Amino acid sequence: MPRTGSRLKTADLTDRVVVVTGAGSGIGREVALLCARRHARLALCDINEAALDGTAGMAEKLGVEVLTYQVDVSDADSMIRFAHATFEHFGQVDLLVNNAGVGLVGGFLDTNVKDWQWLININLMGVVHSCDAFLPGMIESGRGGHVVNLSSAAGLLANPQLTAYSATKFAVLGLSEALRMELKPHGIGVTAVCPGIINTAITQNSVIRGAADVDARRKHLVSTYQKRGYTPERVAKNILRAVARNRAVAPVASEAHVMYVLSRTAPPLARWLAARAAEFSK
Numbered sequence: 001m002p003r004t005g006s007r008l009k010t011a012d013l014t015d016r017v018v019v020v021t022g023a024g025s026g027i028g029r030e031v032a033l034l035c036a037r038r039h040a041r042l043a044l045c046d047i048n049e050a051a052l053d054g055t056a057g058m059a060e061k062l063g064v065e066v067l068t069y070q071v072d073v074s075d076a077d078s079m080i081r082f083a084h085a086t087f088e089h090f091g092q093v094d095l096l097v098n099n100a101g102v103g104l105v106g107g108f109l110d111t112n113v114k115d116w117q118w119l120i121n122i123n124l125m126g127v128v129h130s131c132d133a134f135l136p137g138m139i140e141s142g143r144g145g146h147v148v149n150l151s152s153a154a155g156l157l158a159n160p161q162l163t164a165y166s167a168t169k170f171a172v173l174g175l176s177e178a179l180r181m182e183l184k185p186h187g188i189g190v191t192a193v194c195p196g197i198i199n200t201a202i203t204q205n206s207v208i209r210g211a212a213d214v215d216a217r218r219k220h221l222v223s224t225y226q227k228r229g230y231t232p233e234r235v236a237k238n239i240l241r242a243v244a245r246n247r248a249v250a251p252v253a254s255e256a257h258v259m260y261v262l263s264r265t266a267p268p269l270a271r272w273l274a275a276r277a278a279e280f281s282k
C-alpha cells in the first residue's frame, strides 16, 4: 500500500538504503558519508572507480554496509545493472540521490554540438537513466521514499557563461517538478537541489571553452570557489534537511536563495545581475 504523502525522516537512517550517483567526490561523497553517519546502508556508483573506492572505504569505517558499482550514468544499461545489483543485495531503496554531473564553462558560441551531447547525456540523461532504473522497484515495494536530483543555481537563473550547463540544469529542475507530482500517489517525494558556488573538484573537472587563456580562466574559477568557501559537507546537511521537509526546490548557499527569489519575483533584475556576474567570472 503506497504511503501517500509520507516523509523520509533523515535524522536517523537506520534500516534505510540510500543510492548516490557520482559518490566519488564532492557533494556525492559528502552525502554518502553523512548518510553513513546516520546509519544508512549505501549503494554508491561513480565513473571513477578509485574515487568511488575511496568513499566506500570511508563509509565502511563508519560501520555501514556499502555496495559499489562503477557506472557511467550516461549509459542506460550500466545503470540498469547497478539497480538490479542494489535491489538484489539490499531488497529496497529508500533514497535515490541523482548527483553525478559535469561542468562546462562557456557561452553558446564557444561550444559545439558534441559538447552539448556529452553534457546532456550526463547531466540530464544520467538522471533519466537512474530514475528509469530505480523507480519501478521503489514503486513496486510500496515503501514510499524520496528522489533528490542535483540541479543548480544555474538551473534557476540562466548564466551566459554556462549556457549548455544552465540548459541541462533547467531541464533537471523541470523533470523534478513534474516527477514530484507524478510520484506523489506512490508516497515518493522529489526534491530538486540547487546549490550556488560550492568548493569541490568541479572547478578542476569542468571543461572550459572559449577562453583565450584556459589556465588563467581555470585559476580564476578555482580561486573564486575557494574564496566563497561553501563546503560540500554543508550541502549534504542541507540536502538531508530538504528531504525530511519534502521540499520541492531546495536552493543551497545564500547566492542560490537570492537567485531563486529574484528569478521568480523580479526576472529582469535577476537577468541583469546574472549578466554582470558572468562578466565578472570571465
Ligand SMILES: NC(=O)c1ccc[n+]([C@@H]2O[C@H](COP(=O)([O-])OP(=O)(O)OC[C@H]3O[C@@H](n4cnc5c(N)ncnc54)[C@H](O)[C@@H]3O)[C@@H](O)[C@H]2O)c1
Pocket: 021, 022, 023, 024, 025, 026, 027, 028, 045, 046, 047, 048, 051, 071, 072, 073, 074, 099, 100, 101, 102, 103, 122, 150, 151, 152, 153, 194, 195, 196, 197, 198, 199, 200, 201, 202, 203, 205, 232
Ligand atoms: N560544485 C558546485 O558549485 C555545484 C553547484 C551546483 C550544482 N552542482 C552539481 O552537483 C553535482 C555534484 O557536483 P560536485 O561539485 O560534487 O562535483 P565533483 O566533480 O566534485 O563530483 C562529481 C562526481 O560525479 C562523477 N561523475 C562525473 N561524470 C560521471 C558519469 N558520467 N557517470 C558517473 N559518475 C560521474 C565524478 O567522477 C565525480 O566523482 C553535479 O551534478 C553538479 O552539477 C555543483
